[in-house]
Each structure stands twice: as C-alpha cells, then as structure tokens.
Amino acid sequence: MTSTTLASPQSTRRPGWRAWVAFSPLLVWLAAFVVVPTGMLFVYSFFKNAGYSEVERVFTLGNYALAFSPDYLGNFARSTAYAGLTTILCALIGYPVAYHIGRAPAGRRNRLLMLIMIPFMTSFLIRTFAWTTILDHQGVLNTLLRALQIIPVLLNDKFEVLHTPAAVMIVLVYTYLPFMILPVYGSVEKLDESLLEAASDLGAGPARTFVRVVLPLTMPGVGAGVLMVFVPAVAMFAVTHVMSGGTVYLIGDVIEDQFGSGGNLPFGSALGMVLLVGFIATFFLFTRREKTT
Amino acid sequence: MKHLCLLFAFAICLAGCHRDKSSAATAPTLHLFAWSEYVPREVIDGFTKETGIPVDYEVYDTNEKMLAKLAPGSAQYDIIQPSEYMVEHLIKRKMVAPLDLAQIPNLSNLLPEFRNLAYDPGNQYSVPYMSGTVGIIINTDKVKEPVRGYADVFQEKYRKRIIALEDNREMVSWAFATRGIAINDVTPENLAKVKPMLREWVKMVKLFNSDDPKALLIRDEVDLGIVYSGEAAKLMDQDKRFKYVLPAEGAHRFIDNLCIPAGSKNKGAAMQFINYILRPEVSKIISDRFPYTNPNAAARKLLSDGQRANPASYPPDAGNLELFRDIGKANADVSVLMTELRS
Incomplete structure (x- = not known):
C-alpha cells in the first residue's frame, strides 16, 4: 500500500505550515477517535471485571491470561482461518475481475468500476440481510435448485446454506470483494503496455508474460488488497452473527459481547489490544516484505 | 434478527426526529429503550397523538445489554424496561429514579400479585409492564x-x-x-x-x-x-x-417493568407514559400484539376468551x-x- 503511493519525488519535501493546517482536521479526528479510545482500552484491559459492565480499578494481568488461554487461542485461530480463507477467495475471484476492468477501454472501465461501487450506496446491514432471503432454506437459491431438481435428486433433499459456516463465508467474501478489486485494479491500470509488448517480442507466451511480468508488477495492489480484506475480516461480527444464527462465534463477536450482554469491559479491552497488536504485526510484516521484493 | 430490529429502531428514530421538528415547540422527545418485539407501534403513536410528545423507540435483547448502554456517559433514556432481577440491581446502584405514584393513578389496575413485589417493595421505582x-x-x-x-x-x-x-x-x-x-x-x-x-x-x-x-x-x-x-x-x-x-x-x-433512569431529563413525560400504558384499553393492545401474561386486571377483562385460554400466555x-x-x-x-x- 505504501510503496505505490509514497514513492513520488514530491513526498521527500518537508511539509510547510499550510500542509499542517490542511492536515489538522485529520490529526484531530485521529486523536479523538483512534488514539484516545485506544488509550482507554489499554488502561481498561488491566482493570478487574466486577460484572454488569462495572470494573474494579485494581491492576491485574488476568484478562490477558484469559485471552491467551486455550479456548481463546483456538478462537483467534478460527477467526484467522475465516479471514484467511476470505482473503484467498477474494484474491482468486477479485484478481481476474480487476485485471479485466483495468485492461478495458477507458469509457467502459469507468462504467465497470461504477458497478463495483454501486452496492456501497446501500447499507451494509441491509445487504447482509438480503443474503438471508437468498440463502434461506425456502429462499431464492434453494427454490432454484429445487426447480432444477438438484436438491431432491443430487442432494437427497438435504441442503441448507443459511445458518451454516458456508453462509458466513459467502457473505464475508461478498462484503470484502471490492476491497480486493479496487487496489488490484489500481496497479493493473498502471501497467506499462510497452513492457507487455517487450515480453511478447522476446518470445514469452501469454501465460509466461502473466506470471513473470504482470503478476510481479501488480503484487503491490494484491498486497494492499490482502491487508484491506484480512484485517477487517478477522474482527468482523455482524455478518457472522446474522449468517450463522449465533453459532459461528468468532473473536469479533466475543469482543462485541463483552461490551454488551457480557458486561466484561476489561476482558473485551484485552482482546481488543491483542487484536490490535496482531494487526500492527501483520502490517509491518507485509510492508517489510513488499520492500524486500 | 437483532440487527434488523436495530435497523427498524433506527428508522423509527429518524421518523421520530422528523416529527420532532414539526412539533418542536410543543415537547421534547421521550426516549424509550425497550425490548425488541414488545411495544406495539400503535401504542406509541397513540401516546404521541394524545400528548404531542414524540417518542423514539430503541431496542435491546438482553437486560445486560440495556445496562451496558445505560452506563454513565452513554446515551440518555427516559424509560427503560428491565426485568425483575435487573430492577433490583438498578435500585441497588441508584440508577433508577423514584416514581411519583400520585402521577400514576392507573397503578391500581394491576393485579395485587403484581404489585409490591420483593424486588421493589411499594413499587417505588418500577411498574410491571408484562410478565x-x-x-x-x-x-x-x-x-x-x-x-x-x-x-x-x-x-x-x-x-x-x-x-x-x-x-x-x-x-x-x-x-x-x-x-x-x-x-x-x-x-x-x-x-x-x-x-x-x-x-x-x-x-x-x-x-x-x-x-x-x-x-x-x-x-x-x-x-x-x-x-x-x-x-x-x-x-x-x-x-x-x-x-x-x-x-x-x-x-x-419474569416480570418486565417500566422504570425511569436516574439521568432522565424528561421524568414528567415518562410518568405520563407509564400511566398511559396502564390504561386497560392500551394494555389490551399490547396483549393483542404480544400475548405475554398481562398483569393488568382491567385489561384482562377486555381480552377475548381465546386470548385468556392460550396456555402459553396464561398457564393453567x-x-x-x-x-x-x-x-x-x-x-x-x-x-x-x-x-x-x-x-
């Protein structure tokens, strides 16, 4: 993400006071809604839970001990697996789409991009609920499969998607796909046509050109897409709850519950801090690897 | 469904804000924070029509979640709907305001077995809504x-x-x-x-x-x-x-109650609302839509034989x-x- 945007020569100039003024709303916003809340989470994560959303202001490491106990390590692993699979599927589905859009003529390109963006104009929750009507066992999908005789004949009359882990995966991929397509599109669009011609002139076939030229050159876009999909997907909670009926209970759901029904603010804070450290580590891992390649 | 309900609540809230503007001169909005699938729309509209007080209705699905949002510094509500053990807890933590029973004469409509209960002797802080x-x-x-x-x-x-x-x-x-x-x-x-x-x-x-x-x-x-x-x-x-x-x-x-949070800035309207809910004809509408056990003796008389015979609402x-x-x-x-x- 960084290597593509910050590499221009202007960025080495020191910003003047005007730049700081222009920048200040963002700084205030970051301080008020990121730095201060994170600081509060950090402090709360060392308090003792007194039940019903109350805390005892006594120092304890108990919340972290619980966060690293086998049950929650298992949960972190499962959440990472869901997010990892989401990222892989988004990359596999999103890359060809982004490539196609990026190589399309300029006019059509914008129209195709619009198609990707339009769903963003409706509420995310409404789109998630729309999926329940599609995947419901009397929903659009099953009605279609039944009409095609696929459910009664091939599936022995047993086919349910809604309220299974599969439903969670489908909607996770659906939700995050644009976050993969857009950055990959960005790097496909910048591809230098002459490099492709050169590859072809030097005798590389389309497959070889793709693997040796196109893929390495679009990797920054894929890297950015992976971060933009993986990081939020690990902590997702609304989709998992709606699509699984509360049985796929990932780390995002656990944290949400600690600030709601669970009423355990310190534990929720500790889990949040663990996730945050995980994200920062992932981010550095990625940006380091991008620099070395 | 939880999120769908929240969504609806949000929509209702928006509608409430809208109304707020048209009747801005009359009365501040009454903020109702209640269980999902529990307060019929027509009951809320009826109150607004009669008093000119707009009501917004936000929902929750566990007592604990309600409490978490009621914590100091969070949103302000004028009416909440805690269950019996939560009333007891809220009283202990001084998070609910004492009621002025003189403003709630319809309390006498409640069956004796739903008044003066151990979790709130003398109904000082709570009035049963449904059981x-x-x-x-x-x-x-x-x-x-x-x-x-x-x-x-x-x-x-x-x-x-x-x-x-x-x-x-x-x-x-x-x-x-x-x-x-x-x-x-x-x-x-x-x-x-x-x-x-x-x-x-x-x-x-x-x-x-x-x-x-x-x-x-x-x-x-x-x-x-x-x-x-x-x-x-x-x-x-x-x-x-x-x-x-x-x-x-x-x-x-369970017995779900109407209470007024200690931080409410609209306690008069809140007590007006509680008294309105206790009217037999209003309480009957609630029973029609959400057939729980109605604690209101006068409202029960208005129910049909079929409603009273439903074994889930009124277990024999x-x-x-x-x-x-x-x-x-x-x-x-x-x-x-x-x-x-x-x-």
Missing part, C-alpha cells in the same frame, strides 16, 4: 416423543434442530434446574458443576435468537427450543403444530416457577463461562 415465562416450544409434526423438560430438549437426536434464547443467564438457569440447583444460587462451584453439560448443550443449538424465534420455527428452520412465552403464544395462535411446555425441572417467570397449572434475583458480581462468572463455552 411471562421461559419455556419449551415444540413443533409436534417434527418432534414425536414427549418433551417435558430441558433434558428432553438437549438430546443428541435433536442436535442442530434447537433454538435457544441468546441470554447467558437464562441458559445457565436451565442447566441449574436440570441438575437440581436453585436457579438463583449462582456460585463458582455450581457453575463448575454444570459446565460440562452446558458445553454439550451449546454445541447442539442451531440458532441463538431472542428477538424473533417464531419466524424461524414457523419456517421449519428449527423444530424445538426454548423461547419466551409471548413468542410461543403468538406462534400457537398462527400455527396449530406448535405446543408450549413449562419445563418440569422448573422455569424462570403455574407449576414450578421462580423469579430471578440480582446475583451481583456473580454475573461476571456467568458471562465468562458462557463466552468460553461459545467460543
């Missing part, structure tokens, strides 16, 4: 064997056919009742005793849902489960396949029912246990 039980709903087309109690529900053969309330304390109480432990005796030792059984139960549940279990039962998503009696009563009215059973091991009888044999008490800090242990089991 009900937590029990077993069965689709008799799908479940042929008799189901009498929790142990009959949580069986291997019903794995992934079960719906359960998404409520930590409720689920723990079912396990307690099954093991013969008093449902209010929440201690670390007792929680440890039921932990292995609860771990199995959690895995058998297909859906955790407190807001709208009837929709999922009616579409055959699940075949049996544990729901609120009002949901069951409505379901049985719509579909004769369903039957409601009070668990033989004992069950939770009250059986082994118990109210929840405030368990204070032990709630933390319940939350930690259930989070671990579901994780």
Whole structure:
C-alpha cells in the first residue's frame, strides 16, 4: 500500500505550515477517535471485571491470561482461518475481475468500476440481510435448485446454506470483494503496455508474460488488497452473527459481547489490544516484505 | 434478527426526529429503550397523538445489554424496561429514579400479585409492564416423543434442530434446574458443576435468537427450543403444530417493568407514559400484539376468551416457577463461562 503511493519525488519535501493546517482536521479526528479510545482500552484491559459492565480499578494481568488461554487461542485461530480463507477467495475471484476492468477501454472501465461501487450506496446491514432471503432454506437459491431438481435428486433433499459456516463465508467474501478489486485494479491500470509488448517480442507466451511480468508488477495492489480484506475480516461480527444464527462465534463477536450482554469491559479491552497488536504485526510484516521484493 | 430490529429502531428514530421538528415547540422527545418485539407501534403513536410528545423507540435483547448502554456517559433514556432481577440491581446502584405514584393513578389496575413485589417493595421505582415465562416450544409434526423438560430438549437426536434464547443467564438457569440447583444460587462451584453439560448443550443449538424465534420455527428452520412465552403464544395462535411446555425441572417467570433512569431529563413525560400504558384499553393492545401474561386486571377483562385460554400466555397449572434475583458480581462468572463455552 505504501510503496505505490509514497514513492513520488514530491513526498521527500518537508511539509510547510499550510500542509499542517490542511492536515489538522485529520490529526484531530485521529486523536479523538483512534488514539484516545485506544488509550482507554489499554488502561481498561488491566482493570478487574466486577460484572454488569462495572470494573474494579485494581491492576491485574488476568484478562490477558484469559485471552491467551486455550479456548481463546483456538478462537483467534478460527477467526484467522475465516479471514484467511476470505482473503484467498477474494484474491482468486477479485484478481481476474480487476485485471479485466483495468485492461478495458477507458469509457467502459469507468462504467465497470461504477458497478463495483454501486452496492456501497446501500447499507451494509441491509445487504447482509438480503443474503438471508437468498440463502434461506425456502429462499431464492434453494427454490432454484429445487426447480432444477438438484436438491431432491443430487442432494437427497438435504441442503441448507443459511445458518451454516458456508453462509458466513459467502457473505464475508461478498462484503470484502471490492476491497480486493479496487487496489488490484489500481496497479493493473498502471501497467506499462510497452513492457507487455517487450515480453511478447522476446518470445514469452501469454501465460509466461502473466506470471513473470504482470503478476510481479501488480503484487503491490494484491498486497494492499490482502491487508484491506484480512484485517477487517478477522474482527468482523455482524455478518457472522446474522449468517450463522449465533453459532459461528468468532473473536469479533466475543469482543462485541463483552461490551454488551457480557458486561466484561476489561476482558473485551484485552482482546481488543491483542487484536490490535496482531494487526500492527501483520502490517509491518507485509510492508517489510513488499520492500524486500 | 437483532440487527434488523436495530435497523427498524433506527428508522423509527429518524421518523421520530422528523416529527420532532414539526412539533418542536410543543415537547421534547421521550426516549424509550425497550425490548425488541414488545411495544406495539400503535401504542406509541397513540401516546404521541394524545400528548404531542414524540417518542423514539430503541431496542435491546438482553437486560445486560440495556445496562451496558445505560452506563454513565452513554446515551440518555427516559424509560427503560428491565426485568425483575435487573430492577433490583438498578435500585441497588441508584440508577433508577423514584416514581411519583400520585402521577400514576392507573397503578391500581394491576393485579395485587403484581404489585409490591420483593424486588421493589411499594413499587417505588418500577411498574410491571408484562410478565411471562421461559419455556419449551415444540413443533409436534417434527418432534414425536414427549418433551417435558430441558433434558428432553438437549438430546443428541435433536442436535442442530434447537433454538435457544441468546441470554447467558437464562441458559445457565436451565442447566441449574436440570441438575437440581436453585436457579438463583449462582456460585463458582455450581457453575463448575454444570459446565460440562452446558458445553454439550451449546454445541447442539442451531440458532441463538431472542428477538424473533417464531419466524424461524414457523419456517421449519428449527423444530424445538426454548423461547419466551409471548413468542410461543403468538406462534400457537398462527400455527396449530406448535405446543408450549413449562419445563418440569422448573422455569424462570419474569416480570418486565417500566422504570425511569436516574439521568432522565424528561421524568414528567415518562410518568405520563407509564400511566398511559396502564390504561386497560392500551394494555389490551399490547396483549393483542404480544400475548405475554398481562398483569393488568382491567385489561384482562377486555381480552377475548381465546386470548385468556392460550396456555402459553396464561398457564393453567403455574407449576414450578421462580423469579430471578440480582446475583451481583456473580454475573461476571456467568458471562465468562458462557463466552468460553461459545467460543
């Protein structure tokens, strides 16, 4: 993400006071809604839970001990697996789409991009609920499969998607796909046509050109897409709850519950801090690897 | 469904804000924070029409969630709807304002058994809204064997056919009742005793849902489960396949109340609203839409024979029912246990 945007020569100039003024709303916003809340989470994560959303202001490491106990390590692993699979599927589905859009003529390109963006104009929750009507066992999908005789004949009359882990995966991929397509599109669009011609002139076939030229050159876009999909997907909670009926209970759901029904603010804070450290580590891992390649 | 309800609440809120502008000169908005699927739209509209006080209605699906949002510094509400044990807890923490009973003369409409209860002697802080039980709903087309109690529900053969309330304390109480432990005796030792059984139960549940279990039962998503009696009563009215059973091991009888948070800036309007809810004809509308046990004697007289005969709303044999008490800090242990089991 960084290597593509910050590499221009202007960025080495020191910003003047005007730049700081222009920048200040963002700084205030970051301080008020990121730095201060994170600081509060950090402090709360060392308090003792007194039940019903109350805390005892006594120092304890108990919340972290619980966060690293086998049950929650298992949960972190499962959440990472869901997010990892989401990222892989988004990359596999999103890359060809982004490539196609990026190589399309300029006019059509914008129209195709619009198609990707339009769903963003409706509420995310409404789109998630729309999926329940599609995947419901009397929903659009099953009605279609039944009409095609696929459910009664091939599936022995047993086919349910809604309220299974599969439903969670489908909607996770659906939700995050644009976050993969857009950055990959960005790097496909910048591809230098002459490099492709050169590859072809030097005798590389389309497959070889793709693997040796196109893929390495679009990797920054894929890297950015992976971060933009993986990081939020690990902590997702609304989709998992709606699509699984509360049985796929990932780390995002656990944290949400600690600030709601669970009423355990310190534990929720500790889990949040663990996730945050995980994200920062992932981010550095990625940006380091991008620099070395 | 929880999120759908929130969405609706948000829409209603927007509508409320809109109205707010048109009648801005008349009265500040009354902020109602109540259970989802519990306060009929026409009841709220009726109040606004009569008094000119706009009402916005935000929803929750567990007492604990309501409490978390009520914490100092959070949003301001004028009316909340806590269950009996939560009223007890809120009084202890001085989070609810004392009521001026002179402004709530309709309190006399309540049956004596719903007045002056142990969790709030003299109704100083709370007025019962509706009552009900937590029990077993069965689709008799799908479940042929008799189901009498929790142990009959949580069986291997019903794995992934079960719906359960998404409520930590409720689920723990079912396990307690099954093991013969008093449902209010929440201690670390007792929680440890039921932990292995609860771990199995959690895995058998297909859906955790407190807001709208009837929709999922009616579409055959699940075949049996544990729901609120009002949901069951409505379901049985719509579909004769369903039957409601009070668990033989004992069950939770809840009483949901109207209270005014200590931080409310609109207490006068809030008491006006409480008194309005206690009118027989208003209370009857609530029973029509959400057929829980109506504590209002005058309203019960207005109900049809059919409504009064619904065994989920008005169980003929009250059986082994118990109210929840405030368990204070032990709630933390319940939350930690259930989070671990579901994780």
